[in-house]
Amino acid sequence: MKTKRIKIILAAFSLLILLSACSNDRESLAIAEQYGLAYAPVTIMKEKGILAERLEGVQIEWKQMANTAAIREAMVAGDLDIGFMAIPPFLIGSDKGMQWKILSGLSEVPVALVSLDDGIRQLSDFGESDRIALPQPGSIQHMLLSMAAEKELGDAGYFDDRIVTMTHPDGMHALLSKADIAGHFTSPPYLFMELENQEAHVVLTGKEAMGERFTFVVGVSMDEFSKENPLWEAAFKEALEEAVFFMVENPDEAAAILSEAYGIEEEKIYQYITREDIVYTQETAGMEKFHDFMESRGYIDNLGEMGNLTRGEGS
Amino acid sequence: MKGLKALAVALLLLAFWQAGAYSGLLDPMIFPSPSDVAESLAKDLAVGDLPVQIMFSMELIGKGLLISGMLAIITGYACIKMDGFRKIVETVVTLIHPLPGVALLPLVILWVGTGKAAIIIIIVHGAFWPLMQNVLSGIGSIPYIYFKVGDNYGLSTREQIFHISIPASAPFIIAGFKIAWARAWRALISAEMIFGAAGLAGGIGWAIYKSRVFMDIAGIVAGLLLIMLIGIIVEKFVFGFIEKRTVEKWGMTR
Numbered sequence: 001m002k003t004k005r006i007k008i009i010l011a012a013f014s015l016l017i018l019l020s021a022c023s024n025d026r027e028s029l030a031i032a033e034q035y036g037l038a039y040a041p042v043t044i045m046k047e048k049g050i051l052a053e054r055l056e057g058v059q060i061e062w063k064q065m066a067n068t069a070a071i072r073e074a075m076v077a078g079d080l081d082i083g084f085m086a087i088p089p090f091l092i093g094s095d096k097g098m099q100w101k102i103l104s105g106l107s108e109v110p111v112a113l114v115s116l117d118d119g120i121r122q123l124s125d126f127g128e129s130d131r132i133a134l135p136q137p138g139s140i141q142h143m144l145l146s147m148a149a150e151k152e153l154g155d156a157g158y159f160d161d162r163i164v165t166m167t168h169p170d171g172m173h174a175l176l177s178k179a180d181i182a183g184h185f186t187s188p189p190y191l192f193m194e195l196e197n198q199e200a201h202v203v204l205t206g207k208e209a210m211g212e213r214f215t216f217v218v219g220v221s222m223d224e225f226s227k228e229n230p231l232w233e234a235a236f237k238e239a240l241e242e243a244v245f246f247m248v249e250n251p252d253e254a255a256a257i258l259s260e261a262y263g264i265e266e267e268k269i270y271q272y273i274t275r276e277d278i279v280y281t282q283e284t285a286g287m288e289k290f291h292d293f294m295e296s297r298g299y300i301d302n303l304g305e306m307g308n309l310t311r312g313e314g315s
Numbered sequence: 316m317k318g319l320k321a322l323a324v325a326l327l328l329l330a331f332w333q334a335g336a337y338s339g340l341l342d343p344m345i346f347p348s349p350s351d352v353a354e355s356l357a358k359d360l361a362v363g364d365l366p367v368q369i370m371f372s373m374e375l376i377g378k379g380l381l382i383s384g385m386l387a388i389i390t391g392y393a394c395i396k397m398d399g400f401r402k403i404v405e406t407v408v409t410l411i412h413p414l415p416g417v418a419l420l421p422l423v424i425l426w427v428g429t430g431k432a433a434i435i436i437i438i439v440h441g442a443f444w445p446l447m448q449n450v451l452s453g454i455g456s457i458p459y460i461y462f463k464v465g466d467n468y469g470l471s472t473r474e475q476i477f478h479i480s481i482p483a484s485a486p487f488i489i490a491g492f493k494i495a496w497a498r499a500w501r502a503l504i505s506a507e508m509i510f511g512a513a514g515l516a517g518g519i520g521w522a523i524y525k526s527r528v529f530m531d532i533a534g535i536v537a538g539l540l541l542i543m544l545i546g547i548i549v550e551k552f553v554f555g556f557i558e559k560r561t562v563e564k565w566g567m568t569r
Contacts (some may be wrong), residue, residue, distance in 0.1 A: 068528075069527050069528050075345050076345065077345075089528075091527055092528075092530055094529055095530075096344070096529075096531070097343070097344060098344070098530075098532040131429070136524075136528045137524075137525055137528050137529070138525075138528045138529050155547065161517075164429050165509075165524070174424070174429075175423070180424065180428035180429050234372075244405075275514075299529070
C-alpha cells in the first residue's frame with residue numbers, strides 16, 4: 001500500500017520533470033508581435049511574404065499576442081523564437097535569467113499620457129482618486145510615467161497605486177467614455193485616435209519623461225534559436241530591413257497593406273506612418289537610460305553593467 | 316494520525332520538489348524551488364505589501380459574502396413563503412449561475428467602473444448563485460412530514476422557518492457557504508488580475524499579477540500557496556466552528 005503511494009508520487013514527479021525538460025524540436029520559425037503601429041514593419045514582412053521568400057520550405061508561424069508577459073512566457077516555454085516588445089520588459093526578463101538578446105530595433109513612436117479632464121494639465125493635477133490606465137506594471141508606459149513622476153513630483157512610485165491595467169483598446173474606450181479613468185498612457189494608433197477627440201490633450205509625452213529619444217519596440221531572439229539557426233536569424237534580420245525600407249520607399253502601398261490588417265482607413269494610416277515622429281529603424285536607442293532607471297528603482301538587480309544584451313556585439 | 320500521514324506525504328513531495336530543483340532538473344524559470352518560494356513569501360510578508368494585500372482581499376471577500384448571504388436569506392425566506400417565487404428563482408439560478416464573472420466584467424466596468432464596487436459585484440455573482448442553489452436544494456430536501464408535525468404543534472410560519480426550515484437545511488446552507496467562499500476567491504483573483512489594483516496596494520490577485528509581469532515565478536507560487544493557506548485556516552476555524560455549533564450539535568453530521 002505504502003510503496004504504491006510512493007510510486008504514484010514518483011510517477012507524478014517524473015512527469016513534471018519531463019514536462020519541464022520538454023525540448024523544442026519545431027521545424028518551424030515562430031514569431032510573435034503585439035498590436036499597434038509600432039509593429040508595422042512586422043506586419044508588412046508577414047503580409048508581403050518578405051521573410052517567406054528568403055526561407056523557402058520553412059514554416060513560419062506568426063502570432064499576435066495581447067501583452068508582453070504572454071510573449072515572454074511563450075519564449076520561456078520554447079513556443080516562440082523571436083518576439084517583439086519594449087525595452088523594459090526585455091530587461092526584466094534578462095534580469096531574471098532569460099537567455100535572449102536584442103536582435104534589432106524596430107521603431108520609435110510617440111507615446112503619451114492623454115486626459116480628457118480640462119483640469120489635468122500636468123502630473124501634479126491628478127488627484128488621489130484619479131486613475132491612470134496603462135498596459136501593465138513594468139511596461140515601457142509604466143517606466144516612463146515613473147521617470148516623469150520622479151522628475152516632477154520627486155517620487156517615482158507616486159502613481160503606482162493608481163494604475164489600472166488595460167489593453168490599449170480597452171483603455172481608449174474607458175478614457176473616451178469618461179467612465180472611470182482620468183488618464184491613459186498609450187501609443188499609436190490609439191494615441192492619435194484619442195487625440196482626435198476635442199477634449200483630449202496630452203499631459204506628458206514619452207520624450208519629456210525620458211529626456212532623449214528611445215526605441216519603442218525591439219525584436220528579441222532566444223540564444224538557443226540563434227545558435228541553432230543562425231541562417232534563419234540572418235534571413236529574418238534582412239527581411240526586417242527590407243520591410244522597413246519598403247515602408248519608407250512605398251508608403252502608399254504600405255498604407256494599403258496595413259489598412260487591411262488593422263481595419264483603419266488607408267488615408268489615416270498613410271498620415272500616421274509618414275509622420276515625422278514615427279521612425280522605423282533597426283537602431284536601438286535608450287537602453288542605457290532605461291537600464292539605469294530600472295536599476296535605481298530595484299526593478300532589475302542582477303544585470304550589473306550593461307553589455308552583451310544585444311546580439312552581434314561580442315556575443 | 317491521519318493528519319500526520321498527510322503531513323508526511325506533503326513533506327515527501329516538498330523534498331522531491333526541492334531535490335529536483337537542486338539537481339538542476341527543474342528549470343527555476345518554470346518550477347521555482349520550495350526554498351525560493353518560501354523566501355519570496357517571507358520577504359513579501361515582512362517588507363512587502365502582502366499583509367495589506369491580504370487584508371484588502373479578505374475585506375472584499377467578506378463584504379461580498381455578507382451581501383450574498385443576506386440576499387440568499389431574503390430570497391430563501393421569500394421562496395419558503397411563496398412557491399411561485401421559488402420556481403422563478405430556480406429558473407434564474409439555472410440561467411445565470413453558469414456565466415463566468417470575467418465575462419460580465421466588461422459590463423460591470425461600464426456600470427460602476429473598476430473600483431472596489433466592481434470587484435464586489437463579481438464576487439457576489441460568484442458566490443450568490445451557488446449559495447442560492449444550495450439553499451433551494453436544502454429547502455427542497457426537507458421531508459414534508461416535518462412541516463405537518465410543526466402544524467400539529469401549532470407553530471406559526473415564523474416558527475416553522477426558524478425551528479424547521481433553517482435547522483433542517485443547515486447542512487446544505489453550510490455547504491453552500493463553503494462553495495460560495497471558494498467561488499468568491501476565484502472571482503476576486505480573476506477580477507484583480509484583469510484590471511489591477513482597485514485600492515491602494517491591491518489584493519493578492521494583483522500581487523500575483525505583478526509577480527507575473529516582473530517574472531517573479533516564485534512570487535506567483537507564493538501567492539497561490541497563500542490562498543490555499545488562508546483556505547485551510549478558514550475551513551478549519553470558521554467553518555469548523557460553525558459546524559460544531561450547529562449541525563454537529565444537532566446530531567445531523569459527525
